[in-house]
Amino acid sequence: MASGGFMGETADEHDQDETGERVEDIVDRLRQLRAADQQRRKHAEAGVVLDQLDAVEERLLAFGRALGGDPDDVAALPFTEEAGRDGMAEPLYVRHDRTLLNQVTSWLLQRQHIGLISGYGTGKTAFREILKRDLGRRDDFVVAHVDNPRETTPRGLYETVLRGAAEAGFEIDPGNYWQVRDGIPWATAETKQAVQEIAEDARAEDVTLLLVVDEIEDLPSDLLSAIQIAGDAGVRLFLSGTPAGKERLQDVKATLDSRLRYYEGIDPFDVEDIAEYIARSLAHFRGEAYDGESPDLFEPTAIADIHERTGGNPRDVRLECRELFTRAAFVWHRTGQDVERIRITPELRHRRFGMGR
Missing domain, CATH: 3.40.50.300 (P-loop containing nucleotide triphosphate hydrolases)
Structure with a gap:
């Protein structure tokens, strides 16, 4: 009796489409494409973060250079020192x-x-x-x-x-x-x-x-x-x-x-101590000697606000100063103003902005 329909096809022939590909091959290829797409997405997301890190770093360093320093990385910027890491620099110590x-x-x-x-x-x-x-x-x-x-x-x-x-x-x-x-x-x-x-x-x-x-x-x-x-x-x-x-x-x-x-119980910083610390850190960053003068860049109202927020805890003071310094760098980059016109005030903390122009 003659065969009819698909009765005479093998299993491999039955699983092939019109292009001659097997179903298993198509499924495997789809999985590979999906995995490659997920990998591209992962790399793209990582790239966005890395690109942003590079952009932020460069703008922070540019702000530091505009202020008169010569940083080669962000760890050389003001308010980034860690007392226990490589030894605290003598000019930064406030004998309060x-x-x-x-x-x-x-x-x-x-x-x-x-x-x-x-x-x-x-x-x-x-x-x-x-x-x-x-x-x-x-x-x-x-x-x-x-x-x-x-x-x-x-x-x-x-x-x-x-x-x-x-x-x-x-x-x-x-x-x-x-x-x-x-x-x-x-x-x-x-x-x-x-x-x-x-x-x-x-x-x-x-x-x-x-x-x-x-x-x-x-x-x-x-x-x-x-x-x-x-x-x-x-x-x-x-x-x-x-x-x-x-x-x-x-x-x-x-x-x-x-x-x-x-x-x-070590005494906390008072407002004058915070001002001294800021002035010392900026002078040290520029390679200058601390001369006992009030700091530039930070308004007195910002220094008073730092004291109120931190209670004079030296570590918290440093972190607050670093945060405000970073925000000031963003403002400088976005506005294109001369660095002499950039002033840190309490209001800077509440300003929302991104790094794009």
Whole structure:
């Protein structure tokens, strides 16, 4: 019997369209096209963001150059400094809390253990940077600083003290230890012994060996024990943190807490301090010396508004200044005015605009 209709077609022949393509091939091709389209969309969206980042960066840098600076990236613009990143520049430090300066320096001269307690963003890190630099210049101080206290081991803390002392010329006697590598005993128990040896040598030469540790509220218990051991060995301690850090010292190491002289609560910036900070930051950006004059660019009303918004918290002041500086750059770009005519006022904060022209 003769076949009729599609009875004689194979499955592959049945799944082909008029162009000869199989259905599976068409489906696969559609999936590939859809995936490629989604990838293009993803790249296009990323491109828009990246293009905008490039445009904003260039306009911020152009504004900075118009103000008299020579920035090569946005991190060089005013109000972008971070005190703990590469060390705070001396010209930017506002010595606003004279009581703090007088009290802490007197305790340092008396070789007291010191605890600096204050909230976040109040200037502890900036003060620590000044302390490290200024005391590091003196022959009667050796300053060691734990860079990452939350991830430092007791041995790492002892090693920090020993390396700081070695840079100042105080080295251990290798014959007193079982194994020494690069001037540091290998065993933790021996590094602890070495800290005592070095502290005694420094004291014999009337040199204060100072260990600076911050973020004490987050330190593990074994590191607090190591800090106390270093203090017992003759190392002077400068510990800083929040009020929670002081409570932790009281709860975990009461004997250490009882030997610390505490300074609590750094004074916030007042309006004059904020004006000084702004003037210092702009002068530093231009490569000029701070001359004690009121800042340009910021109107007095804007400075007063910053104080009201931040309560004088130094970190928040910096962030507010950076935000207003950025907005001023946008206005300058959009209006095309001479940079001398750009003034930062409180109203600038409420202005809405984009970066397009």
